[in-house]
Amino acid sequence: MALRGTNQEFGRPYNRRIVLESIRLQGPIARGEIARRVGLTVQTVSTIVRELEEQGYILSLREEPKGRGLPPATLRINPEGGYAVGIHITPFGISAALINLSGDVIESTYREAPNATPDHAFDLIGAMVVELTRLRAGGRVLGVGLALPGPFGVESMSFVGPTTMTGWKDVALRERLATSTGLPAFFETDMAAAAMGERLYGLGAQFSEYYYLYFGVGLGGVMVHDGSVLRGAWGNAGEVGHIPVVPGGEACPCGNSGCLERYLSLEALRRWNGSEADWVAEVAPIFRNAVAIIENLFDPETIILGGLASTDLLERLASSTECLHNSVSARKDRTTPRVMVARGGQHSVLRGAAALAVSGVLSPRFGQIFTAERERGRDLLKSGGIAA
Template sequence: MALRGTNQETGRPYNRRIVLEAIRLRGPITRGDIARSVGLTVQTVSTIVRELEDEGLILSAQKAPEGRGIPPSTLTINPDGGHALGIHVTPLGIEAALVNLRGDVLESLRRDVLNATPEDAFSIISELVQQLKASPRCGRLLGAGLALPGPFDVESMSFVGSTTMTGWKNVDIRQHLADATGLPAFIENDMAAAALGEQLYGLGQQLSDYYYLFFSVGLGGAMMHEGAVFRGAWGNAGEIGHIPAVPDGEPCPCGNRGCLERYLSLDAYERRGLPANEWVAEVAPFFRSAVRTIENLFDPETIVLGALAPHAFISQLATLVDGLDNSISARANRPMPRVVMASDCQHSALRGAAALAVFGVMSPRYGQMFETPEKGTA
């Protein structure tokens, strides 16, 4: 992602986020290198850096002299300069975590509850948030992010069926989250949130174009392009779970038959009732077909596999890449394998949800710092 500041006076908040993003991506970095990379004057960068140091968001370090003169100080993000709350709601339960600016999950809590109603869910969220706020490891909180299954705003598919939050239609989710946490609130579908988390904290720092395949109660994904989620016309691009996989196959709550997530998802695994290794062998053709479809549609540098399932379970799925069919991604000069595991599978959605709040503060592509959450319905 090309970071460029603005010299217009009204662009000051934007320039703050530009400088923060440059430090996050390229630190340790000097003031002069920041100025050259984002197109701002050294004086402007130095003024912003002083503010950010005073707020504890960045750290400055002085190298030992190696010759004449004093080397310039270098800047890095202070991992404990702020924290965010990541919350993930699924039909199986609710998780909440305290996450620092480096993406470390400092503490996490979980409540197992089947298909919680909005009232019950936000009551639980409020309780979990209060426990995390009381933690001695909790510093200044930037905001709270909530990830939940998509797609959003699709009449026949949103909040319908076993892989989504049934009964959540027409709920002002963002406002409920703001009320339950007392913080700036951000919401996103869990597959896009997990992809953003990987962008901020994991392999996304090395990649420009990758597809994040999210294996959850359902199956979804998101294509990342130059630091941002490719969303499509209505924000639901990447919903691979509803690609037809079996002609006249199992009925899907979306109204079609044979959708991929009816065979390849945690919900499918639970319904099938097989030992993990047997089930993985059974779904191998579906997994490989999904990978080939993603590659031919998006031409990603790699497909990052993240999930809610235990690491050992996902490791078994990842072994299926050995038998991948041909596609436009089957090239000899690849710098990365066609499929890689996410940097933290177990916490992918939680870190992604926290990343929503962190991006709101640190990234020039997202909202104003500490802005008041808008009312809206997912």
């Protein structure tokens, strides 16, 4: 997705976010190149860059001259210019990490909390955030992002069954998160957060059109189009785990039977009575069917397999796709495998969750965040978040 500036109302803060996002994605980059990419004048970009430097979000570097004249200064994100906390809640427990603007994990922590109630979970989250932000006392903490299993707002599927947060129906997630942490708060499905983390810091940076298949307690996935996660009309696109694939198969808590995640998920593996290798051999035909369905629906450059499963397990599953079904992805001109294993590892969810908070300040791509911020009449970028 091309980042473009605007002269419309609220254009100034929007343009700052455009410029900063361009530096974050393409840096080190010169002012003139930013102007060309985003469609603003060099003068406008220079004014914005000066402001961002003063606020500590970016750094300006200049190489030693190799001939006549000075080479242009290039700009990059200041990794220590701000931090965000990523949180991931699963039916097993809660993970959290403090992450800088470059996506580096400063520290991470985990609390076992099987089937935690909202009150217990947010008490733990508040304590974990305090523990993490103390590591950068005085640093600028932009916000906190929460990832948890979806879907949201579907009566028969949301917060029902062992792969979701049972008992969390009607919880005011954003408000509870903000109250427990004292930070600007955002939330997203874990599969979308993981895809975002992989796009920013993993294999996804190499592709503009790919499908991220999230192998967690349940199974989900999202299509990343032009670098943006496709969320659907109600934000629930990607619940592939609830595609019925086995006629007359196992009953699923969603009300259907034979759903994909009843056979292909960490919860399904937990119920298996044999070795991991035997389980992979058992589910391989179902997995290959799932790959063909995804490819024919979305025509991705590749399917990136990631999530909470170990790299060894993901590699076993990827290896089981040597004899894939024919699909629109079975092209002679392919230059990449049809299925690849994510590089971001299990931190992808936390990085993606933290990126939600960072993007609430830096990125124009999150329309709902930008609109909400505009309605509040606040400029989070200029106010600089909250000091730890």
